[in-house]
Amino acid sequence: MLTWLSGGSAPVATGEQEETPVQETDAANKASTVEPLLTVRNVERSFDAGSQKIRVLKGINLNLYPQQLVMLRGRSGSGKTTLMNLMGGLDTPTEGEIHFKGRPFHKWDDDKRTEVRRKDIGFIFQAYALMPLLSAYENVELSLRMANVPRADWKSRVTTCLDLVGLAKRMHHRPFELSGGEQQRVAIAKAIAHRPSLLLADEPTAELDSQMAAQVMQVFKEIVASENVTICMTTHDPTIMEVADHVYEMVDGVFVVK
Numbered sequence: 001m002l003t004w005l006s007g008g009s010a011p012v013a014t015g016e017q018e019e020t021p022v023q024e025t026d027a028a029n030k031a032s033t034v035e036p037l038l039t040v041r042n043v044e045r046s047f048d049a050g051s052q053k054i055r056v057l058k059g060i061n062l063n064l065y066p067q068q069l070v071m072l073r074g075r076s077g078s079g080k081t082t083l084m085n086l087m088g089g090l091d092t093p094t095e096g097e098i099h100f101k102g103r104p105f106h107k108w109d110d111d112k113r114t115e116v117r118r119k120d121i122g123f124i125f126q127a128y129a130l131m132p133l134l135s136a137y138e139n140v141e142l143s144l145r146m147a148n149v150p151r152a153d154w155k156s157r158v159t160t161c162l163d164l165v166g167l168a169k170r171m172h173h174r175p176f177e178l179s180g181g182e183q184q185r186v187a188i189a190k191a192i193a194h195r196p197s198l199l200l201a202d203e204p205t206a207e208l209d210s211q212m213a214a215q216v217m218q219v220f221k222e223i224v225a226s227e228n229v230t231i232c233m234t235t236h237d238p239t240i241m242e243v244a245d246h247v248y249e250m251v252d253g254v255f256v257v258k
Ligand SMILES: Nc1ncnc2c1ncn2[C@@H]1O[C@H](COP(=O)(O)OP(=O)(O)OP(=O)(O)O)[C@@H](O)[C@H]1O
Pocket: 047, 048, 049, 054, 056, 074, 075, 076, 077, 078, 079, 080, 081, 082, 083
């Protein structure tokens, strides 16, 4: 077991309801002195399914602070991905407010949210998987193109990011020539290349064995420190949760304290 995995358990916290005191933790104490990067206030999300309305999120409150590693856990169907989509500006809530760096995502149209997303949010979602015909280098470079980063900066940034995830020597390999863990590390390099403040990762270790998952979590810990990024990820793996600054437990569209 790697040393970082043997640390104490991360606190499991409820959402920061206005009327409910936040569970005290070192991370929360530190965080209380700085502005949140993202706030979710009384958020609800319902979907129409024929004549029925499915209420998926039922009043979510959460703060993400700079340089935190935050995890969402919950059974399949509890609403984790729905919440991640809202936090990343891919969707808007039915009720409630979401502010990212003070910007009211809940009021903004898709074009405005897309602009922020391209520049300041990174995703490691299934839908944002690697391009199979492009090398690791080209995959990371693509994200800089998309974010309109000046071409002159591409080479050094791509190299830095692949180096950060330990794949500098494999940068010219295409995804099928890399292991699952290596592919996921390329996906991380791609997601952080444009220097986002927030990285959202939906089950980033689900397809990996425990050693590869540990490598990915090691990279996450390093980039939270060195890249000034906040990571919010979903996971079912209790071993991985031990390294979180904060764990939110979701049951049927609300946060609960375990
Ligand atoms: N666009 C949609 N239309 C209708 N129902 C939806 C839609 N998106 C999500 N849902 C429903 O919302 C519920 C929560 O889905 P969600 O994907 O957020 O769960 P999850 O906790 O991420 O699950 P998993 O761990 O399996 O990924 C599910 O019952 C799902 O069917």
